[in-house]
Amino acid sequence: MFFFLAALTAFSVGMISMPILIKILRKAKIGDTPGGRKIHTSFIPSMGGVGFFIASLVAMSIWAWQFPLPDIRYLLGAIVIMFIVGLRDDLIEMKASQKIVGQLIAVLLVVVASDIRIKNLHGFLGFEELPLLISYGFSAFVLLALTNAFNLIDGLDGLAGTMSMLVFGFLGTWFLIQGLESYAVLSFTFLGGILAFLMFNWHPAKIFMGDTGSLLLGFTQGALIIAFMEYNAGLPKDSFLQFEPVFTSGIVLMLYPLYDMARVFARRLSQGKGPMTPDKSHVHHFLMRMGLKHNQVAILLGTIQFSFILLIFLMEDISDHFALPVISAVALFLGYWLDKVTVKYVKRKVHKQPRVLELRTRVPKKHKPLSLDTEKLKSSKINLN
Numbered sequence: 447m448f449f450f451l452a453a454l455t456a457f458s459v460g461m462i463s464m465p466i467l468i469k470i471l472r473k474a475k476i477g478d479t480p481g482g483r484k485i486h487t488s489f490i491p492s493m494g495g496v497g498f499f500i501a502s503l504v505a506m507s508i509w510a511w512q513f514p515l516p517d518i519r520y521l522l523g524a525i526v527i528m529f530i531v532g533l534r535d536d537l538i539e540m541k542a543s544q545k546i547v548g549q550l551i552a553v554l555l556v557v558v559a560s561d562i563r564i565k566n567l568h569g570f571l572g573f574e575e576l577p578l579l580i581s582y583g584f585s586a587f588v589l590l591a592l593t594n595a596f597n598l599i600d601g602l603d604g605l606a607g608t609m610s611m612l613v614f615g616f617l618g619t620w621f622l623i624q625g626l627e628s629y630a631v632l633s634f635t636f637l638g639g640i641l642a643f644l645m646f647n648w649h650p651a652k653i654f655m656g657d658t659g660s661l662l663l664g665f666t667q668g669a670l671i672i673a674f675m676e677y678n679a680g681l682p683k684d685s686f687l688q689f690e691p692v693f694t695s696g697i698v699l700m701l702y703p704l705y706d707m708a709r710v711f712a713r714r715l716s717q718g719k720g721p722m723t724p725d726k727s728h729v730h731h732f733l734m735r736m737g738l739k740h741n742q743v744a745i746l747l748g749t750i751q752f753s754f755i756l757l758i759f760l761m762e763d764i765s766d767h768f769a770l771p772v773i774s775a776v777a778l779f780l781g782y783w784l785d786k787v788t789v790k791y792v793k794r795k796v797h798k799q800p801r802v803l804e805l806r807t808r809v810p811k812k813h814k815p816l817s818l819d820t821e822k823l824k825s826s827k828i829n830l831n
Contacts, residue, residue, distance in 0.1 A: 452509040453638035460501035460642025495659025498639030505635040513628045520560035524552040528665040532658035557585045570766045589668045595703035596664030602730045603649035603740035608748040610663045649740035689762045691769035698758045732788040
């Protein structure tokens with residue numbers, strides 16, 4: 447009940463503050479205008495991440511003080527830093543190098559100061575405990591990858607919010623069951639804030655989250671997933687909801703963003719482009735080409751993500767050596783099938799449309815000879831000089 451009230455508080459604050467934020471952003475003309483790679487048709491305020499960040503912050507300040515917050519104080523500080531990086535990028539666009547430096551500061555605060563890192567591979571691929579420096583480097587790389595993978599899927603009304611809602615809902619429940627209350631209250635307050643944001647971001651969206659929101663959510667989810675993996679690995683084998691495939695269970699929670707990032711990067715590199723070159727090759731772009739609407743795409747991809755989370759429950763007693771290849775094979779098959787279906791649909795659609803450059807034989811029309819009545823012209827007032 448307590449954690450439900452924390453989520454409800456964040457939701458209420460978000461519902462109250464979001465309309466005010468939308469009005470302020472509209473007046474300040476801060477948002478996305480249509481054109482280029484944008485798929486919306488009118489000006490939409492951005493920086494919606496400010497709304498659910500404030501909502502989560504208010505809820506945490508009300509409900510979280512009675513829990514042992516010192517174990518996540520550096521994580522909270524890192525979340526604030528990542529929020530500032532996203533806010534700065536939305537207000538004044540940053541260079542990629544500047545953005546990475548800002549992200550690294552937050553990442554190192556989590557990995558080094560909070561000690562939220564991957565310490566042991568538990569026999570996966572023959573590796574056990576990692577040396578300290580390798581653990582720091584590997585954990586920082588994973589957290590950066592999760593953060594930016596989530597940032598890349600924020601291109602459709604309701605999609606990023608739906609994905610993060612599933613992750614925070616799962617993690618909050620799992621942390622609560624395992625008695626990790628400080629992590630649980632953080633997850634549930636973000637869940638409440640995201641639900642409020644979705645009320646305004648669902649198609650047709652009244653506001654976007656921007657980098658302020660997508661970087662914040664990707665980073666927070668990434669840090670909590672790494673914490674989940676480590677605490678899960680430390681549980682006794684007979685514990686309730688102890689997942690044997692440690693890494694597979696963590697990967698599944700961010701499977702769609704990771705798959706989409708790997709797919710997009712592979713396509714761009716195969717075409718001779720840079721991996722960060724913007725285009726419309728994301729999964730949600732392909733589904734839109736098939737005629738699906740924003741809300742239909744968000745529901746479809748959210749359902750697929752939820753199905754993978756359910757699948758990991760069925761594989762909770764199976765090792766990573768079997769679970770990870772199975773999950774990867776299913777994800778790759780679905781992606782391959784999606785590409786085939788989309789290309790087939792687009793070809794059929796193009797075939798039905800008239801060809802723009804088609805050469806057609808034109809029959810010249812017979813024109814009637816012009817006849818002039820000279821008598822009428824003489825009597826008219828027209829100046830014939």
